[in-house]
Amino acid sequence: MTVRIGVIGAGAIGREHVRRINQVLAGAEVVALSDVNRASAEKVKAEIALTAEIFESGEALIDSPKVDAVLVTSWGATHEQYVLAALAARKPCFCEKPLATIAEGAKRIVDAEVKHGKRLVQVGFMRRYDVGYVALKQAVASRIGAPILVHAAHRNPTVPEQYVTPMAIHDTLIHEIDVLRWLLDDDYVSARVLFPRKAARSHAKLRDPQVVLLETKKGVLIDVEVFVNCHYGYDIQCEIVGEDGVAKLPEPMAVKVRLDASLQNPILTDWKDRFVDSYDVELRDFINAAAKGGVSGPTAWDGYVAAITSDACVAAQEREGEPIAINLPTRPALYN
Ligand code: NAI
Ligand code: ISE
Numbered sequence: 001m002t003v004r005i006g007v008i009g010a011g012a013i014g015r016e017h018v019r020r021i022n023q024v025l026a027g028a029e030v031v032a033l034s035d036v037n038r039a040s041a042e043k044v045k046a047e048i049a050l051t052a053e054i055f056e057s058g059e060a061l062i063d064s065p066k067v068d069a070v071l072v073t074s075w076g077a078t079h080e081q082y083v084l085a086a087l088a089a090r091k092p093c094f095c096e097k098p099l100a101t102i103a104e105g106a107k108r109i110v111d112a113e114v115k116h117g118k119r120l121v122q123v124g125f126m127r128r129y130d131v132g133y134v135a136l137k138q139a140v141a142s143r144i145g146a147p148i149l150v151h152a153a154h155r156n157p158t159v160p161e162q163y164v165t166p167m168a169i170h171d172t173l174i175h176e177i178d179v180l181r182w183l184l185d186d187d188y189v190s191a192r193v194l195f196p197r198k199a200a201r202s203h204a205k206l207r208d209p210q211v212v213l214l215e216t217k218k219g220v221l222i223d224v225e226v227f228v229n230c231h232y233g234y235d236i237q238c239e240i241v242g243e244d245g246v247a248k249l250p251e252p253m254a255v256k257v258r259l260d261a262s263l264q265n266p267i268l269t270d271w272k273d274r275f276v277d278s279y280d281v282e283l284r285d286f287i288n289a290a291a292k293g294g295v296s297g298p299t300a301w302d303g304y305v306a307a308i309t310s311d312a313c314v315a316a317q318e319r320e321g322e323p324i325a326i327n328l329p330t331r332p333a334l335y336n
Helices: 012-024 038-047 058-063 076-088 103-116 131-142 167-184 276-291 300-318
Strands: 003-008 028-034 069-072 093-095 121-123 147-155 188-194 210-216 221-227 235-242 246-248 257-259 262-264
Touching: 003 012, 003 058, 003 276, 012 028, 012 038, 012 069, 012 276, 028 038, 028 058, 058 069, 058 076, 069 076, 069 276, 076 093, 076 103, 076 121, 103 300, 121 276, 121 300, 131 167, 131 235, 131 246, 147 167, 167 210, 167 221, 167 235, 167 300, 188 300, 210 300
Parallel strands: 003 028, 003 069, 069 093, 093 121, 147 221
Antiparallel strands: 147 235, 188 210, 210 221, 235 246, 257 262
């Protein structure tokens, strides 16, 4: 069976996912596109999804009998409305992170899915599919003893002017919020944020960099540096200190060159390249499950927990240095 996919949001990652579905992965085809800016959908259609129909609204795309499954790749604040519409239409839905930019929105999705009684939402936390993170998780579970500390960094070379301080949490740190919880098999109890002096390349409405401190139920202390105008490259670091040893996320594969009395090791500059394989695997997972009418992978519950944590981190930005408590509701049986 070929899963007929409709994609809402034909921007940077929407285009990438359309390309991988139509040109890299088997078992699915993009048959429908929609974007609030129709020209973006037309561009992606002309370049990659030649036979796709362009819909005037995401809702019309979701309701079309031509569409079996939905990909939501529009701006974060618009995800909720489309995921809820996909749930109402009972169609498998892959939603890019964040599931919703605030916990209230993610809760409405969880409530709707629980009411429906069957999982239909996969959240785009692709790091869980990254070979480096998978190897790190194995080392944490079986080699380094119980975790005590985590040191992580999320560095982007640059972000646009419209990227404001809370986005460092719900658009960027959200990856660490999810992947560290998954790596440690733990949940968060509090968040704090500290700001050093503002970097010279930071924008008017962005305090960059910042350090987020998270504490977990098991007592692990995590520090994550988020530096989104670091200039030198796209650099994701993660080191876990355990009772018996330390495990570190591997660097992406790169040729080392010895030249002119130096050892040169290139650093990537784009998230598209850093996690290219993980995006392929997460979407393969989605296509395989959607072919059977369901989903697998990161759940709406994971998206909701990430959003609750993200809300606490944003509050912690506003009250610099102060710990903000994170209280999670009981997990519904659907997600056990
Ligand atoms: P973008 O700005 O390049 O593209 C977003 C597209 O959505 C634009 O074409 C815009 O016109 C469209 N759009 C906005 N509101 C819409 C609406 N109400 N209905 C239909 N279309 C609408 O943004 P980008 O970078 O592609 O990000 C999109 C989402 O993907 C965000 O949630 C972002 O956090 C996530 N993302 C995830 C990444 C990952 O590593 N998993 C990497 C980059 C983005
Ligand atoms: C972007 O939306 C992503 O998800 C990238 O993976 C992340 O590195 C970047 O900071 C976000 O803006």
